[in-house]
Amino acid sequence: PMRGLIRRLARTGARELLDRGTEALWIASEALEFRRQRGHHGRSRLRLVPLSPELRWARRALAREDWGAASAALRTHFLQREGRFTIDPGSREAFSTAARTLFPSSREEAARRGDSLLDGRYDLLGYDKLSFQTGADRVDWHLDPVHGRRSPLRFWARVPYLSPRCGDHKIIWELNRHQHWLALGRAAWFTGDARYAAGFRDELTSWLRANPPLAGTNWASMLELAFRSISWIWALHLFVSFDDDPASTWPLDLLAGLERQLDHVSRHLSTYFSPNTHLLGEGLALYVGGRVLPELTSAARWERIGRGILLSETRAQVNADGGHAELSLHYHRYALDFYLLALTVARRTGDPAAEPFSDVVSRLASYCRALADDRGWLARIGDDDGGMLFPMCGRAVADASDSLSLAAALLGRPELAVGEPPEEALWMLGGNAAALMPYRPTEVLSQTFPQSGYTVIRSSREHAVLDAGPHGFLNGGHAHADALSLVLSVYDRPFLIDPGTATYTMDPEKRDHFRSTRMHNTAVLDGRSQSEMAGPFHWSTKAHGRVIRWRPAARETSRGDGDTPGQSDRHGSWPGARIDYVEAEHNGYMPRIHRRAVLRIGEGLWIVADHVLGTGPVHADTYWHLDPAWSTDEGGPGFRHSDGLHAAIVSTAPGQEFRGDPDGIGSCAPVYGGIVPSSTLRMSEAGHAPLTMVTALAASPGHVRLTLERLAIAAGHEDGWHRAAVLVTFGDIRVVTVFATPGTGAGRPDPAPSPQRVSLPGSQFTTAARAAVLRISPSGEPVSLDVIDGTDARWQGTGAFSLASADAAADLHLDT
Numbered sequence: 001p002m003r004g005l006i007r008r009l010a011r012t013g014a015r016e017l018l019d020r021g022t023e024a025l026w027i028a029s030e031a032l033e034f035r036r037q038r039g040h041h042g043r044s045r046l047r048l049v050p051l052s053p054e055l056r057w058a059r060r061a062l063a064r065e066d067w068g069a070a071s072a073a074l075r076t077h078f079l080q081r082e083g084r085f086t087i088d089p090g091s092r093e094a095f096s097t098a099a100r101t102l103f104p105s106s107r108e109e110a111a112r113r114g115d116s117l118l119d120g121r122y123d124l125l126g127y128d129k130l131s132f133q134t135g136a137d138r139v140d141w142h143l144d145p146v147h148g149r150r151s152p153l154r155f156w157a158r159v160p161y162l163s164p165r166c167g168d169h170k171i172i173w174e175l176n177r178h179q180h181w182l183a184l185g186r187a188a189w190f191t192g193d194a195r196y197a198a199g200f201r202d203e204l205t206s207w208l209r210a211n212p213p214l215a216g217t218n219w220a221s222m223l224e225l226a227f228r229s230i231s232w233i234w235a236l237h238l239f240v241s242f243d244d245d246p247a248s249t250w251p252l253d254l255l256a257g258l259e260r261q262l263d264h265v266s267r268h269l270s271t272y273f274s275p276n277t278h279l280l281g282e283g284l285a286l287y288v289g290g291r292v293l294p295e296l297t298s299a300a301r302w303e304r305i306g307r308g309i310l311l312s313e314t315r316a317q318v319n320a321d322g323g324h325a326e327l328s329l330h331y332h333r334y335a336l337d338f339y340l341l342a343l344t345v346a347r348r349t350g351d352p353a354a355e356p357f358s359d360v361v362s363r364l365a366s367y368c369r370a371l372a373d374d375r376g377w378l379a380r381i382g383d384d385d386g387g388m389l390f391p392m393c394g395r396a397v398a399d400a401s402d403s404l405s406l407a408a409a410l411l412g413r414p415e416l417a418v419g420e421p422p423e424e425a426l427w428m429l430g431g432n433a434a435a436l437m438p439y440r441p442t443e444v445l446s447q448t449f450p451q452s453g454y455t456v457i458r459s460s461r462e463h464a465v466l467d468a469g470p471h472g473f474l475n476g477g478h479a480h481a482d483a484l485s486l487v488l489s490v491y492d493r494p495f496l497i498d499p500g501t502a503t504y505t506m507d508p509e510k511r512d513h514f515r516s517t518r519m520h521n522t523a524v525l526d527g528r529s530q531s532e533m534a535g536p537f538h539w540s541t542k543a544h545g546r547v548i549r550w551r552p553a554a555r556e557t558s559r560g561d562g563d564t565p566g567q568s569d570r571h572g573s574w575p576g577a578r579i580d581y582v583e584a585e586h587n588g589y590m591p592r593i594h595r596r597a598v599l600r601i602g603e604g605l606w607i608v609a610d611h612v613l614g615t616g617p618v619h620a621d622t623y624w625h626l627d628p629a630w631s632t633d634e635g636g637p638g639f640r641h642s643d644g645l646h647a648a649i650v651s652t653a654p655g656q657e658f659r660g661d662p663d664g665i666g667s668c669a670p671v672y673g674g675i676v677p678s679s680t681l682r683m684s685e686a687g688h689a690p691l692t693m694v695t696a697l698a699a700s701p702g703h704v705r706l707t708l709e710r711l712a713i714a715a716g717h718e719d720g721w722h723r724a725a726v727l728v729t730f731g732d733i734r735v736v737t738v739f740a741t742p743g744t745g746a747g748r749p750d751p752a753p754s755p756q757r758v759s760l761p762g763s764q765f766t767t768a769a770r771a772a773v774l775r776i777s778p779s780g781e782p783v784s785l786d787v788i789d790g791t792d793a794r795w796q797g798t799g800a801f802s803l804a805s806a807d808a809a810a811d812l813h814l815d816t
Contacts, residue, residue, distance in 0.1 A: 016272060019271060019272070020272065023267065023268060026267045026268070027157050027268075030155075030156075030157075030214050031155055031157070033214065034155045034214045034215065035155075041208055041212075041213060041253065041256045041257040041260050042213075042256055042260065043062070043065075043067055043070075043249075043252055043253065043256050044062065044065065045256065045259075045260075046062060046252065046255060046256045046259060046296075047296070047297040047298075048062070048295055048296065048297070049294060049295055049296070049297055049299075051081075051294065051295055052077050052080075052081065054073045054074070054076045054077035054080070055073070055074075055077055055295055057069070057073040058070045058073035058074050058077070058252075061073060062252075067249045067252055068246055068247050068248070068249060070249075070252050071248060071249045071250065071251045071252040071253075072246055074251040074252060074255065075240055075243060075251050077295070078236065078237075078240045078251070079240060079241060083348065083430065084291065084292045084293075084294075084345075084348055084349050085233065085234075085237050085292045085345065085348065086237075086341075086344055086345070086348070086427065086428050086429070086430050087234075087237050087238070087427065087430050087431065088237070088430060089237050089238075089240045089241040090241070091430070091431060092189055092241050094431060095189065095426075095430075095431035096189050096190060096192070098426070098431050098433050099189070099190065099423065099426055099431070100190065102423075102426065102433060103423045103426075106186075106190060106393070106423055107190040107191060109393075109394075110183070110186045110187040110190045110191070110393075111187050111190065111191050111193075113183050113186075113187065113394060114183060114184050114186070114187025114188070114191075114193075114196045114199075115187075116129070117180055117183060117184055117199065118184075118195060118196070118199045120132070120133055120138055120139070122175060122180060123394075124171060124174045124175060124386075125170065125171065125174055125385075125386035125387075125671055125672045125673045125674070126386060126669065126670070126671035126672055126673035126674025126675075127146060127171070127673055127674065130145050130146070130171075130175075131145060132145055132175060137206070137210075138202075138206065139175075139203060139206055139207075140210075141172075141175070141176055141206070141207055141210045141211060141218060142172060142210070142216055142217060142218070143167070143172070144166075144167025144168050144171045144172050145171075146167075146168065146171055146673070147164075147167050147168060147171075147506065148167075149164075149165065149166060149167035149168075150166075150167060151166040151167055151169070151172055151216060151217040152166065152216070152217075153215050153216045154215070154216070155214060155215070156214050156215065156216065156217075156219035156220045157220070159216060159217045159220045161217045161220050161221070162504075162505045162536070163505070164505060164506050164507075166217065167506075168503070168504075168505070168506045168673070169217060169221075169504075169505065170385060170386070170504060170672060170673070171673070172217060172218075173217070173218070173221065173224045174386070174387060176207075176211075176218045176224065176228060177224065177227040177228050177231060177387070178203075178207075178228050178231040178232065178235070179227070179231050179388075179390075179391050179392075181200050181203070181231055181232075181234065181235045181238070182231065182234050182235075182238070182390070182391070182392040183391075183392060183393075183394070184196040184197075184199055184200050184238075185197075185200070185234065185235065185238030185239060185392075186238075186392050186393070186427075188238065188239065188242060189238065194242050197239045197242035197243065200235060200238075200239050201239070201243070201248070201250045204235070204250055204253065204254060205250070205253070208253055208257055213260050213264075214264075219264065221278075222264070222265045222268050222269060222270055222278070222282050223270065223274075223277075223278040223281045223282060225261045225262075225264060225265050225282075225285070226265055226281045226282045226284065226285030226286075227281065227285070227387075227389075228261065229258055229261050229262055229265070229285045229289055230284070230285050230288060230341075230389070232254055232257070232258050232261075233258070233288060233289065233292055233293070235254065236251070236254055236255075255293075255295075255296065258289065258293075259296055259298060262285065262286060262289045262298065262302055263298060265282050265285060265286060266286055266298075266301065266302060266305055269282055269283075269305075269309070270282060274477075275316070275317075275474070276317065276325070276326050276331070276473060276474070276477070276478075277317075277324070277326065277331050277334045277335055277338070279309060279313060280309070280310070280313055280317060280334075280335060280338050281334070281338060282306075282309070283305070283306045283307075283308075283309025283310045283313065284306065284310065284338045284341060284342055285306070286302040286303070286305050286306030286309070287302070287303055287306025287307050287309075287310055287342055287345070288306070288341065288342070288345050289302050289303075289306070290302035290303025290304070290306055290307075291303055291345050291346070291349045291351060292345060292349070307351075307353055310338075310339070310342055310353070310357070311353065311356055314339075314356065314359075314360040317335065317473075318335070318360055318363060318364060319449075319451035319452050320451050321367065321449040321450060321451045321452055322363035322364055322366050322367030322449070322452075323367050323449055323451065323452030323454070324336075324364070324452075325473040326382065326472060326473040326477075326478050326479075327381075327382055327452055327453065327454075327469065327470065327472055327473060327478075327479060328381065328382025328383050328384070328472075328478045328479070329371055329378040329379060329380070329381045329382065329384075330378070330380065330382065330383065330384040330385065330397070330398075331382065331383065331478055332364070332367065332368060332371070332378075333368065333378060333388075333400050333403060334387075334388075334389065335364055336361070336364040336365060336368055336400075336403050336407070337388070337389040337390060337403055338389065339357055339360050339361045339364060340361055340403060340406055340407060340410065340428070341389065341390075341428075342357050343357040343358055343361050343410055344410065344428055344429075347410075348430070358410070358411065361407055361410065361411065362407075362411055362413070365403070365404060365407035365408075365411070365413075365416050366416070367449065367452070368400055368403065368404060368407075369404055369415075369416050369418075369444060370444060370447060370449070370456050371454065371456060371465060372400055372401075372404065372418065373458075373463040373489045373492060374418060374444075374463065374492060375399070375401065375418060375419075375492050376399055376400050376401025376402075376404055376418035376419070377396075377398045377399050377400070377401075377489075377494070378398050378400050379398075379465055379487040379489075379494070379497065379498055380398065380497065380498040380499070380500040380501070380670075381454075381465065381467060381480075381482070381485075381487065381498050382472070382478050382479055382480055382482075382498075383477075383478035383479075383480070383501045384397065384398075384500055384501045384671075384672060385501065385504070385672050386501075386671045386672030386673065387672075390402075390424060390427075390428070392424060392427060393422070393423050393424055395422075395424070397671055401417075401418050401419055401422060402422045402424035402425060404416050404417055404418055405417045405418075405419070405421045405422055405424075405425045405436075405437065406424070406425045406428050406429070408437040409421070409425060409429060409435050409436055409437040412437070413437075414437050414438065414439070414440040414442070415440070415442035415444075417437055417439050417440070418439075419439055420438075420439045421436040421437065421438075421439070444458060445458070445552065446458050446552040446553060446580050447552065448547055448550045448552075448582070449469075450547070451469075452469055453467065453468050453469010453470055453545060453546075453547075454466065454467060454468070454469060455468060455547060455550060455582045455584070457552075457580045457582065457598070457600050459553075459578065459600065459603055460603070461490060461491050461603050461604065461699075462488065462489065462490050462491075462600065462603070462604070462606075462699075463488070463489045464486060464487065464488040464489070464496075464598070464600070464606070465486070465487050466484065466485075466486050466582055466584065466596075466598055467482050467483060467484060467485045467486075467545065468483070468484060468545035468546060468547050468582075468584035468585075468586070468596075469544070469545055469546070470544050470545075471483070471531055471539070471542035471543055471544050472539075472542070475537065475538050475539070476531075476538070476539050476542060477537035477538070478537075479515075479531075479539070479542075480498070480514075480515045480516075480519075480520060481515055481516055481517040481520070481529045481530045481531040481532075481533075481543065481588075482498065482517070482520040482522060483517075483522065483530050483531075483543045483544070483545040483586035483588055483594075484522045484523070484545055484584055484585075484586055484594060484596040485498065485520040485521045485522040486521045486522070486596075486598060486608065487521065488606070488697070490604070490645070490647065490699035491645055491699065491701075493627070493629065493641055493643075493645060494627040494629075495626065495627060495630065495647060495697075495699065496521050496624060496625065496626065496627075496697075497521075497625055497626065497627045497668060497678075498520060498521075498625070499514060499519045499520075499625050499667065499668035499669060499678070500514065500668055500669035500670060500671070500672075501514060501669055501672050502514045502669040502672070502673065502675050503672070503673065504536055504537075504672075505536050508536065510664075511533075511536050512533045513664055514669065515533060516529045516533075517529040517530045517531075517588075518621070518623055518665065518682075519623070519625070519665070520623065520625070521622075521623060521624050521625055522594075522596070522622070522623065523594050523596070523610045523612070523620055523621065523622045523623075523693070524620070524621045524622075524623065525589045525592060525594065525612065525618055525619070525620055526618060526619050527619070527621075528589070529588075530543035530586060530588030530589065530594075531543045531588055541588070542588075543586045543587060543588025543589075544586060544587055544588075545584055545585065545586035545587075546584060546585060546586075547582060547583070547584045548583045548584055548585060548595070549581070549582070549583040549770065549788070549789065550581075550582050550583075551579075551580070551581040551582075551788050552580050553578035553579055553580045553600070578600070578602065579599065579600065579601055579602075579773060579786050580598075580599070580600040581597070581598070581599055581600075581771055581788050582597070582598050583595065583596070583597040583598075583741065583770075583771075584596055591614055591744075592612060592613060592614035592618065592689060592744075593611075593612075593613040593614060593744050594610065594611070594612060594613075595610075595611040595613060595741055596608065596609070596610050596611070597609040597611070597739050597741065597771065599737065599771065599773065601735060601773060602733075604698050604699055604700055604730070605696070605697075605698050605728070605730045605733070605735070606696065606697040606698065607694065607695070607696050607697075607726070607728060607735075607737050608694070608695045608696075608697070609692055609693075609694050609724060609739040610622055610692065610693045610694075610695070611690065611691075611692050611722060611724075611739075611741050612689050612690060612691050612692070612693075613689060613690045613722060613741070613743055613744040614689040614690065614744055615688070615689055615690075616688065616689060617686070617687070617688055617689075618686070618687065618688065618689045618691070619684070619685075619686045620653075620684070620685050620686075620691065620693060621682050621683065621684045622651070622653070622682070622683045622693055622695060623665075623680060623681070623682050624649055624680065624681040624682075624683075624695070624697075625668065625678065625679075625680045626639060626678055626679040626680065626681075627668075627678065628668060628670070628676050628677065628678040629641050629642045629643075630642075630647065630678075630679055631659075631679060632657070632679065633646060633703075636703045637704075638703070638704050638706070639679065644701070645699060645700075645701060646699065646700055646701070646702060646703050646704045647697070647698065647699040647700075647704060648697070648698055648699075648704040648705075648706040649681055649695065649696070649697050650695070650696050650706050650707060650708040651683040651693060651694065651695040651696075651708065652685075652692075652693055652694045652695075652708060652710045652726065653683040653684055653685040653693045654683070654684060654685075655681050655682060655683040655684070656681070656682050656684070657679060657680070657681055658679070658680045658681075658682065659677050659678065659679045659680070660677035665680050665682070666678060666679060666680045683695065690722040690743060690744075692722065692723075692724035692739065694708065694710070694724060694726045694737075694739070695708075696708045696726075696728045696730075698730050700731075704730075704731075705729070705730070705731050706728070706729070706730050707728070707729045708726055708727070708728050708729075709726060709727045709728075710724070710725070710726055711725040711726055711727055711736070711758050711759065711760065712725075712758070712759045713725040713738065713756055713757065713758050713759075714756065714757050715753065715754045715755070715756050715757075716754040716755045716756070716757075717754050719749060719750040719753055719754040720742065720743050720748065720749025720750055721740050721741065721742055721743055721749055721750065721753040721754070722740070722741055722742075722743045723738065723739060723740040723741070723753065723756055724738075724739050725737065725738045725739070725756075725758045727760070732778065733775065734775065734776050734777070734778065735773055735774070735775050735776075736758060736760070736765055736772075736773075736774040736775075736776060737771075737772070737773050737774075738756065738758060738765075738767060738769065738771060738772040738773075738774075739770075739771055740753040740756060740769065740770050740771070741770070752768060752770075752789070753768055753769070753770065754768060755767065755768045755792055756768065760780075760797075762780065762797055762798075763780060763795065763796060763797025763798065764795075764796045764797065765793075765794070765795055765796075766792070766793070766794040766795075766796075767787060767790055767792060767793040767794070768790060768792050769787045769788060769789060769790030769793070770788050770789035770790070771787075771788040771789070772785065772786070772787045772788070772790060772793065773785070773786045773787075774795070779798065780797060780798050781798050781799035782795050782799050782801060792804060
């Protein structure tokens with residue numbers, strides 16, 4: 001152990017040693033303060049900058065401990081000062097009028113949510129109508145009511161908050177983020193009803209009494225203090241216009257508690273503990289607190305630290321392609337929202353940092369728009385902790401349309417929006433309806449993101465994401481064993497899904513199960529996960545993926561009247577169809593390689609080839625997890641969506657369906673903590689590597705007729721390539737599909753595959769291509785051909801044709 005410590009110290013830089021030493025001194029000092037007296041939040045410790053006559057009055061009142069007078073002066077100051085936050089208390093009536101006009105149904109919905117909160121019912125994460133009442137306390141701020149456990153009120157650095165004995169820290173912390181105060185404020189502004197402001201004041205008083213400085217789990221995570229601090233800043237601006245009780249001291253108490261919490265954050269940053277969205281969120285809270293509240297003497301220091309973090313982390317945490325480094329779409333949305341709020345505050349307060357914030361928002365938002373479907377929903381790729389920065393209106397966690405709309409308005413980029421501006425954008429823009437960006441439908445193209453490792457394939461009806469990149473960020477704390485997993489939406493409905501994140505620490509087996517490879521739409525070899533877990537946020541092995549070949553659909557899909565049959569064409573596939581092709585691999589099963597090729601053909605048909613390369617016996621399973629809204633179609637083969645849409649999945653391997661099974665394969669967690677039954681297909685094949693399993697998927701408003709047949713394929717000579725061919729029938733469409741990929745056996749494969757012959761009854765198709773899609777008519781005549789990385793192509797039979805090497809291109813197209 002001593003030698004290991006010495007090695008770690010040798011690898012640690014001088015700056016890190018100094019930072020860690022300084023923090024250790026702070027912890028020791030705070031522990032001494034905690035032992036001497038569990039203090040209060042210190043009204044008398046609040047130091048104000050005399051920026052206005054009211055603040056000078058407040059300072060004098062504080063000096064004589066006249067708390068009521070100090071609070072009254074603070075309230076007057078914040079009602080009269082120039083706006084520095086997203087909303088301005090002085091414009092409450094004008095905002096409410098505009099909001100009720102633009103969103104007439106919101107008043108009733110806001111009141112309903114507000115009333116539920118006043119009744120002590122909280123919708124948190126995947127749990128509805130939770131009650132935190134214990135005895136006479138309306139809210140027990142340390143209780144996990146789901147598991148009936150309570151976190152101890154001990155010194156913050158000694159709280160084992162990850163231990164299940166303390167309850168699920170996520171549930172406790174979600175309540176203590178106080179983001180439900182935004183919902184109370186929304187109800188108050190829409191209705192003018194002061195009951196919601198009174199409910200907030202009661203909870204603030206209760207929380208301050210139950211959470212003395214440095215005591216308990218609510219002081220243990222700096223990110224959670226950061227979220228709470230931002231909520232308190234919202235609360236100050238939402239409720240200060242409602243309080244006319246001269247004896248009320250809540251503005252003073254809120255500012256004193258806020259100052260103590262932001263000081264705590266600034267001393268214990270996650271620079272070395274969690275230099276990811278934890279650090280970003282902490283920097284955001286310090287920046288927002290510093291810029292919005294220059295009345296506090298610590299504000300300049302908070303602002304400097306926060307701005308520095310936000311600017312430096314644009315390089316450390318945001319990839320060149322715009323993706324957040326943790327490679328979780330949920331945490332990417334967190335990062336986007338963090339920088340959206342930073343940009344909003346920077347512009348409102350005239351900070352030059354607005355320019356670099358604008359740049360990073362543009363990159364994060366562009367990536368988010370590409371990864372989101374056309375409703376603005378993000379798949380649950382990687383961890384999803386169920387939280388949001390701005391859950392004022394009760395929007396689903398996966399719905400990023402509000403973030404995209406705000407980005408469109410702030411950047412002047414209407415192509416980022418997916419619909420008309422939502423209510424959240426109006427709140428973030430301070431009620432400036434003129435700044436809302438009208439919706440302008442824009443086509444978003446298929447594309448790949450090389451640093452983040454995701455490939456997006458989309459059409460007017462479909463949206464898919466293939467994961468073929470690195471395994472997470474740093475220790476991969478929020479990664480899953482999901483290399484080459486494919487998620488797919490059809491007709492704006494999730495179809496193939498990532499089953500989500502059920503828990504972090506309460507159930508280690510469940511945590512590992514939902515992160516495992518079999519819980520993702522990819523292949524499992526010999527029953528082993530690609531990456532192997534070593535605790536709730538660590539891995540003992542990591543599988544990394546990479547894209548080998550990417551060929552997106554061309555934008556032009558029809559040929560002119562002057563084109564002749566048999567002419568090579570670089571611009572698409574058969575009329576009305578487009579073809580996307582991506583091929584990728586990962587190294588999680590070395591010395592074997594799992595390589596996946598995905599083809600989107602036209603509107604509605606997908607073909608996936610899973611190659612297992614190497615040698616020796618192998619058992620391969622491919623899993624396909626369906627959204628809970630899909631169930632077995634009682635009226636025919638395949639699956640039926642709850643609203644009537646139909647889909648089918650067929651494979652060259654036999655399959656088995658699971659739904660609500662004891663092993664949990666047929667289940668998913670749409671939101672953290674909430675597990676529901678869902679359908680899962682497992683296709684299995686045992687044999688000797690190399691082998692290929694091919695799966696076809698299709699969706700349609702009517703019943704889907706989909707079949708798949710493996711075809712015989714042979715090469716002209718031994719070339720080191722592995723190949724497979726299938727005949728897919730989708731309604732009236734018949735498609736011969738050829739897949740070829742370089743092998744990994746002894747010897748180096750040829751640069752390109754040799755001509756490969758595919759036999760059908762009464763005809764033969766020959767091509768030397770990496771992939772080929774030949775559509776044939778019901779009578780067996782060729783209709784169209786699309787070739788990827790091809791040379792020759794020849795059809796022997798009715799409607800024979802031949803394309804020689806001189807006619808060939810990387811992507812060929814033939815219409816007959």
